[in-house]
Amino acid sequence: MKAIILKAVGGPENLQLAEIAVPSIKDDEVLIKVKAISVNPVDAFARRNQDSLNYVLQLKGDEKHIILGWDIAGIVTEAGPAVTKFKIGDEVFGMVKFVGKANGYAEYVAAPENDLALKPGNISFEEAAGVGIAALTAWQSIVTGGKIKKGDKVITGASGGVGHYAVQFAKHFGAYVIAVTSGENRDFVLGLGADEFIDYHTQAFEELVTDADIVHDAVWSDDVHHIRRSLRAIKPGGTLLSLIVDFDHEISEQLKSKNVTGYRVLVHKSEEDLAAIAELLAKGIVKTHVSQTFPLEEMAKAHSLIETKNAVGKIIVTV
Ligand SMILES: NC(=O)c1ccc[n+]([C@@H]2O[C@H](COP(=O)([O-])OP(=O)(O)OC[C@H]3O[C@@H](n4cnc5c(N)ncnc54)[C@H](OP(=O)(O)O)[C@@H]3O)[C@@H](O)[C@H]2O)c1
Missing domain, CATH: 3.40.50.720 (NAD(P)-binding Rossmann-like Domain)
Structure with a gap:
């Protein structure tokens, strides 16, 4: 599958397209065919600073690839035996394994079911990816x-x-x-x-x-x-x-x-908070404003834009 790997800590140009294996899932995880990814300031901090990178990815030093990204939306293509909330074909979104290694900049992501919510039918994958x-x-x-x-x-x-x-x-x-x-x-x-x-x-x-x-x-x-x-x-x-x-x-x-x-404030995983937000999105009370989208291959451009500190709403990368 396609993924964006970070070759070395540094500028956006260090984010490079690569072919890597599709991840395998744990019992409580689903495999998601990713449709959209959102980029946050923390992605840029981690890309350019080794201490930030070590912390947000909880690196152990034995990783084959360094892949950023936590906010995704996509379609469930596989479900582990302990998964109860989702089935194959469900459209889902969430902030995956933050802090930790979610490998979100990729075509497929293995995500714990408790990090996800069902994507409301009235919003796009891009809008859902922005939430995280x-x-x-x-x-x-x-x-x-x-x-x-x-x-x-x-x-x-x-x-x-x-x-x-x-x-x-x-x-x-x-x-x-x-x-x-x-x-x-x-x-x-x-x-x-x-x-x-x-x-x-x-x-x-x-x-x-x-x-x-x-x-x-x-x-x-x-x-x-x-x-x-x-x-x-x-x-x-x-x-x-x-x-x-x-x-x-x-x-x-x-x-x-x-x-x-x-x-x-230190953002943390919360099934309840994500569910409350999903309800407001489903009712149209809250909307994600997507100001710009880039294809996966142009992840570096999305990083350059977030670093301007002038992004309006959310910057989204489509897969
Ligand atoms: N503690 C946590 O858990 C946590 C979680 C997420 C984010 N954060 C931090 O929160 C900050 C915002 O994150 P974000 O995702 O919203 O970033 P963002 O989307 O990149 O925010 C960009 C926006 O910041 C505005 N801005 C810049 N300087 C400003 C100022 N002096 N007064 C008012 N607005 C200003 C810009 O407005 P204009 O274009 O109108 O100038 C722009 O619209 C970042 O520092 C991020 O690292 C912390």
């Missing part, structure tokens, strides 16, 4: 960490993979949503349901809003300064959700003195 890491992160942030409820005022980065799901989840739970993006994405985020829009290039959100119940710091930045700005926008008793910055001693003290709950 980004939508689970947004859910575990806004819903699990933020405990969002009707009437909450929420500020969130809004136009990227995580952000565009976060806006839709927050609106679904009845929040008032302030979307922070570049000016060119104004119509996109208002179209997702955001109530207000702030252009971060020309306006400082923490000067415009200081009474948010929840700030979802969903930007591509490990700058602690950004977290401090987010903290200023939250009212006492509110919640700060951080996707990338750990809370050091100083931030922890500031959180305490302002009576703000800090929640460091």
